[in-house]
Amino acid sequence: MTSLxxxxxxxxxxxxxxxxAFASLYDRYVTSxxxxxxxxxxxxxxxxxxxxxxxxxxxxxxxxxxxxxxxxRAFLYRIARNLVVDAYRKQAITEKVVDPVTFHGSDTxxxxxxxxxxxxxxxGLALIEARADLSLMLDRLSKLKEDYRDVLLLRLVDGLSFGxxxxxxxxxxxxxxVIYHRAMKALDTLL
Amino acid sequence: MNKQEMKKxxxxxxxxxxxxTPDAAWVLRTRGILLMQVGNSMPAASVSxxxxxxxxxxxxxxxxxxxxxxxxxLAALSVLSVAFGGSIATVSAAERSLPGDFFHPVKxxxxxxxxxxxxxKKDKLQLKTEFLTGRxxxxxxxxxxxxxxxxxxxxxxxxxxxxxxxxxxxxxxxVTHQESVGQQLAETAKLIDQTSVDALEALKQLxxxxxxxxxxxxxEAEVAAVNTGVKAxxxxxxxxxxxxxxxxxxxxxxxxxxxxxxxxxxxNISNTSKxxxxxxxxxxxxxxxxxxxxxxxESLTQTKQLLEEGxxxxxxxxLLETVKVVTTAEKTVVEFNASTTIPSSP
Numbered sequence: 433m434t435s436l437x438x439x440x441x442x443x444x445x446x447x448x449x450x451x452x453a454f455a456s457l458y459d460r461y462v463t464s465x466x467x468x469x470x471x472x473x474x475x476x477x478x479x480x481x482x483x484x485x486x487x488x489x490x491x492x493x494x495x496x497x498x499x500x501x502x503x504x505r506a507f508l509y510r511i512a513r514n515l516v517v518d519a520y521r522k523q524a525i526t527e528k529v530v531d532p533v534t535f536h537g538s539d540t541x542x543x544x545x546x547x548x549x550x551x552x553x554x555x556g557l558a559l560i561e562a563r564a565d566l567s568l569m570l571d572r573l574s575k576l577k578e579d580y581r582d583v584l585l586l587r588l589v590d591g592l593s594f595g596x597x598x599x600x601x602x603x604x605x606x607x608x609x610v611i612y613h614r615a616m617k618a619l620d621t622l623l
Numbered sequence: 624m625n626k627q628e629m630k631k632x633x634x635x636x637x638x639x640x641x642x643x644t645p646d647a648a649w650v651l652r653t654r655g656i657l658l659m660q661v662g663n664s665m666p667a668a669s670v671s672x673x674x675x676x677x678x679x680x681x682x683x684x685x686x687x688x689x690x691x692x693x694x695x696x697l698a699a700l701s702v703l704s705v706a707f708g709g710s711i712a713t714v715s716a717a718e719r720s721l722p723g724d725f726f727h728p729v730k731x732x733x734x735x736x737x738x739x740x741x742x743x744k745k746d747k748l749q750l751k752t753e754f755l756t757g758r759x760x761x762x763x764x765x766x767x768x769x770x771x772x773x774x775x776x777x778x779x780x781x782x783x784x785x786x787x788x789x790x791x792x793x794x795x796x797x798v799t800h801q802e803s804v805g806q807q808l809a810e811t812a813k814l815i816d817q818t819s820v821d822a823l824e825a826l827k828q829l830x831x832x833x834x835x836x837x838x839x840x841x842x843e844a845e846v847a848a849v850n851t852g853v854k855a856x857x858x859x860x861x862x863x864x865x866x867x868x869x870x871x872x873x874x875x876x877x878x879x880x881x882x883x884x885x886x887x888x889x890x891n892i893s894n895t896s897k898x899x900x901x902x903x904x905x906x907x908x909x910x911x912x913x914x915x916x917x918x919x920x921e922s923l924t925q926t927k928q929l930l931e932e933g934x935x936x937x938x939x940x941x942l943l944e945t946v947k948v949v950t951t952a953e954k955t956v957v958e959f960n961a962s963t964t965i966p967s968s969p
Contacts, residue, residue, distance in 0.1 A: 588633040
């Protein structure tokens with residue numbers, strides 16, 4: 433159903449030149465693409481740049497009527513993944529360090545001590561807890577192989593199907609399943 | 624933290640409240656910038672109907688469907704191409720085949736089909752005459768060929784030629800019984816007469832080089848060719864006597880054609896007499912054949928006389944009679960030779 437709606441929006445964009453269709457596609461995927469690149473890049477600024485660039489590249493590709501997109505979601509992830517690789521290549525970043533302080537939720541960074549409302553205060557605590565969790569998990573994930581980490585993040589964090597992950601990573605669906613199970617086993621040994 | 628817990632926590636990152644979300648202001652700002660870029664680079668030209676259809680087809684016909692359909696479609700196409708390609712190859716092979724070949728019956732069947740789809744006796748006759756010339760061409764090709772299959776092919780070719788001449792003769796009789804001789808029939812008769820002359824010539828050249836058994840078949844084909852030729856000449860004589868149709872065949876051409884047949888009969892009588900003298904047959908058989916030969920000679924003399932007098936209608940009737948007698952005598956001698964000779968070589 434999701435895929436059908438994407439195809440409908442793409443159809444409107446390509447044939448009716450409907451800018452709002454592109455806006456809808458952006459709204460649908462900006463958060464997940466941002467999250468995907470954010471977990472792979474060292475800073476929030478870089479993640480924002482790569483996310484914006486992903487949608488721009490997507491538009492450039494869509495403009496050509498000859499180009500086909502079978503799975504828009506997987507297509508976006510694929511562009512994003514390639515841009516992350518390019519970003520690392522450009523900046524010669526050898527080690528990805530995700531600083532938990534740079535995590536920004538929709539409710540921006542919060543100083544728990546300054547919150548006076550009890551409900552806001554509990555939400556802020558939950559956020560800090562979540563960030564600490566994430567930092568710990570990313571630290572453990574960083575010890576895995578690149579392929580393992582990608583498959584785990586795409587599957588568990590972004591909720592992509594094995595078929596979609598296969599498109600993103602340019603592998604077969606069966607191959608992705610094997611990688612996923614090996615990654616889970618590797619994760620088990622790390623814990 | 625165990626594996627399951629880790630899995631759950633990773634999945635929880637998806638939850639906006641607990642997870643990673645972009646700054647709302649940045650999202651709006653980027654949205655605006657992107658839409659501006661999209662608007663600026665949006666093509667002004669409208670998309671053609673065909674392009675729209677292509678987009679729809681690509682988008683809504685999943686590649687999995689196409690992949691699933693590809694196998695059966697390709698299989699069906701292969702079957703069709705083999706069926707049609709095979710048919711075309713078979714037809715092509717049949718067209719080039721000669722009597723005795725594997726595909727020759729296919730060629731004959733195709734001819735029969737064409738005949739079946741032809742309406743009108745005159746049109747059928749015309750088509751059959753066309754096939755007859757094809758048969759003659761086949762016989763010539765076989766005569767000029769070499770190889771172990773040659774004797775069997777000559778025999779098969781002679782049999783088919785005889786059968787086709789007989790068919791043409793029957794068709795000629797049917798057509799002449801039903802209607803008067805017209806331009807089309809006269810033209811066809813002229814072609815049949817010419818084919819008959821050519822066939823007789825080819826068969827005569829072929830005869831000495833074949834076995835006694837095949838000679839019987841060749842002789843039968845000769846008889847059929849002569850009979851059909853004479854029947855064609857009869858029609859031509861009638862056509863010649865019909866006003867406005869004299870241009871089909873001139874008087875000289877008809878006379879020349881009959882003279883050729885008379886000469887052929889004379890040669891046949893001479894050959895039969897020669898063969899009879901070479902054959903150590905019983906007195907009874909020999910005297911019977913001799914009587915037949917003498918009758919044929921008399922009939923031939925009468926035919927020549929009528930031809931000299933210019934009585935063309937009577938000439939053709941006398942010629943038919945001569946053919947009958949000569950054929951009987953020749954057949955008796957050839958069959959006797961065949962029964963006493965081992966048919967080992969052509």
